[in-house]
Amino acid sequence: MLSYFHLGVFYFLLILVVVPAxxxxxxxxxxxxxxxxxxxxxxxxxxxxxxxxxxxxxxxxxxxxxxxxxxxxxxxxxxxxxxxxxxxxxxxxxxxxxxxxxxxxxxxxxxxxxxxxxxxxxxxxxxxxxxxxxxxxxxxxxxxxxxxxxxxxxxxxxxxxxxxxxxxxSITVLDSTEFYRFQKFNNGISIAGITTMFILSLLALLIYSGTRKRVALTCAGYLGIHAIGWMAASGMLGDIVHFPFNTSYWGMLLFPFAIACAAQFVSDLFECKTDHKKLFKFLNTLSLVSVVLGVGMWFMPFSIAYLLSHLLAMFWIVVTIAVGVSMIRQQDFRAKYFLAGNLLYSASLGYYIAAHSQYFGELAYPESVVIFALSLDCLCILLCLTEWFKLKQKEFNRNQYLSRIDSMTQLGNRFSLTECIEALDDYYVIIFIDLDGLKAINDKHGHDEGDKLIIKAASLLQQSFYFLGDIFRSGGDEFVGVLQADSTRETRNVADSALSIVSNVSMELSKQWSDAGVSFGIATSLETKVPSECISLADKRMYQHKAKSKHPRSG
Structure with missing residues (x-):
């Protein structure tokens, strides 16, 4: 039987449990x-x-x-x-x-x-x-x-x-000093985070308006819907605009639409349509499911919608980390910011879950931590967008370079020549150059030796005319020099210098290839009205020079 002491302890413990209950x-x-x-x-x-x-x-x-x-x-x-x-x-x-x-x-x-x-x-x-x-x-x-x-x-x-x-x-009782400190910190972080998301989404929209690139639009949707969702969930939207319904639930109801935009952004960011076709199909399917889920959740009991949103969030975190790791392994460094942001956001969600579990007790500012981490994640997402545009700019510059540069001689080609001619001012000199003896060298020593002649001639011309103007390869063994001047007198001096330089180039080539030489024609802006006439005159004079040359013209 229990003693009075044991009964006393039992009733004391019962009081401790029942009274607070x-x-x-x-x-x-x-x-x-x-x-x-x-x-x-x-x-x-x-x-x-x-x-x-x-x-x-x-x-x-x-x-x-x-x-x-x-x-x-x-x-x-x-x-x-x-x-x-x-x-x-x-x-x-x-x-x-x-x-x-x-x-x-x-x-x-x-x-x-x-x-x-x-x-x-x-x-x-x-x-x-x-x-x-x-x-x-x-x-x-x-x-x-x-x-x-x-x-x-x-x-x-x-x-x-x-x-x-x-x-x-839970219920927290604070004195005025503690409360205002709590209010300032909690509201400050949340407002700063949400404002950051809005600003980043607007920047993405501005990028889209200037570039019309779909990746910028899906990025803006990703960031903007997250910002609106958290603005609603935090109660800020309801504080600013009074609605006849509770807008704080919108945070959960808008989330699937944010994931739909996010999936499309990931697809655009890593160019999955052309480079990762299986991932492209998966992300498109996920976007469609998210949109259908997002529409349906507005008609479901909120408890179910809340559960579905959180399941979608956990699934999306796994997807983003897996995609980020996969892209890093493939040395696609657009993923470095993408992965870093999502790891940070995942950690904040872990903290949020821990803060609302009975095992860790009440942790400080769980919602603010998530918003702060999400704002940093959004910043990383925008940095991913800038990396995408940097890569595209490099590709564009490379294509521009390849389309305007002759691959053999590294001189400008016809496109570059046209751009240069269109930019000419009042005073200029055009020199039209054609290699002599190329056909004979090709017949005797093969085309590899003929290519060496072209490369050597291009190198000599570029070095010799470096301070006077630009040399372009306009055809197989034809070159055009565009030399600019500032006055009538300087134009004549440049023409004289060009005559001397091209003669020296011809002699240098003949030292290495006895059959080689250079035929040329020089014309100036003082003799013609427009650049096209000047080029035609230089070309005509080149033919006249070739006719007098002992080297027959070869193409």
Whole structure:
């Protein structure tokens, strides 16, 4: 049999468990914050409870009467409906205190308190759905408690109603100093993160307006929908614009559309349509499923929509990390920012989950941590976009170079020559050059030797005319020099210099190939009206020079 001692211990332990379960154990509040964990704190109320005119004393009387027989729930995490509780606070200092209810999806909330020195009830309405004067705290709801003397015992009643309580609903009591510090930090991080997402999405839109590249548009959708979703989920949207419905649920309902844009962005970023066809099909399928899911979720019970959004989020994180690692292994370094951002975001979600589990206790600022990490992730996404454009710019420059440069001689080709001619000013000299003896060298020594002659001639011409102008290869063994001047006198001097230079080049070539030589014709802007006439005159003079040359022209 149990001794009286054992019975005493049993009843003592029973009191410790039962009294807090009914919310009647006073919570002492000093200079620092006090947290009431969501463990047998909330009582379930009939969902049909009329939430209109909550300030009515009759409503409070109904709550007090229901308190005696309403069932206590172990935790509100994952539940929906109407719940209420009574908390008795022993407040050591007089002044203003704030009670923060750790829940965001609150359609209706009522707070009412009284004390022996303030028997008249003071009531406040707080919610995302109704107009209220509660202190603005993103992701949370807060009410004020004003004491008029030290060591005042306050009886506080709280009533909340929502379609979904995704996490345990703890209660935190803060003095004014702690509350404003908490409000400043919590709201500051959230506003900064959401604003960053909006700015980055606008930058992506500006990039799209200038480039018309689809990757910039899908990036803007990815960033912008995330920003709108978190703006709604945090309660900021409802604080700015009053809607007749609770916009905080939109964060979950818009999420699938963000994933649809994200999947398309990943497909565009890594050019999956041409380079990774299986991944392209998978991402297109994921986008379609996300859009269908996103539309359907608006017609589902929110608890199901909430679950589906979180399952989609976890699946997407796995996909992004797998894609990022795969692209890094393939040395596609566009993935470096993509992978870093998603790893950071994944870590923040892990912290968020831990903060709302019973194993880690209440961790600080879980929502703000996620928003901050997501804003950095969005920055990384925009950096991925810039890397994409850098790569495209390099490809463009390379193609531009190849389209304008002769691959054999590394001189400008006909396209470059045309651009140069179009940019000529008033004074210039055109020299038309044709190699002599190329056919004979090809016949005797083969085309490889003929190519060596062309390369050697190009090198000598480029070095010799370096300070006077540009040399272009206009055909097989034909070159055109475009030499610019600033005056009539300088034009004549440049023409004389060109005559001397090309003669020296001809002699240099004949030293290595006895059959080689150069025929040329020189014309200046002083002799013609337009560049095309000048080129024709130089070409004509080249033929005249070749006719006098002992080397027959060969092509």
């Amino acid at each position: 009914f919310g009647q154990e006073p919570i002492s509040v000093g200079d620092d914050k006090r947290i009431i964990a969501d463990a047998n704190v909330w009582h379930e109320l009939d969902y049909s409870f009329d939430t209109s005119n909550l300030e009515s004393k009759n409503k409070l009387a109904i709550l007090k009467e229901a308190y005696e027989y309403a069932a206590v729930v172990p935790s509100l995490g994952g539940k929906s409906g109407s719940y209420f509780t009574k908390v008795v606070l022993d407040i050591s200092q007089k002044g203003q205190y704030f009670v923060v209810v750790n829940a965001n999806f609150i359609d209706v909330g009522l707070a009412s308190y009284s004390s022996p020195v303030q028997p008249e009830l003071s009531t406040q309405v707080f919610s995302q759905l109704l107009d209220d004067s509660s202190p603005p705290v993103l992701h949370f709801q807060a009410v004020t408690v004003q004491t008029v003397m030290a060591n005042e015992r306050v009886e506080l009643w709280l009533f909340i109603k929502a379609k979904q309580f995704p996490t345990p609903v």
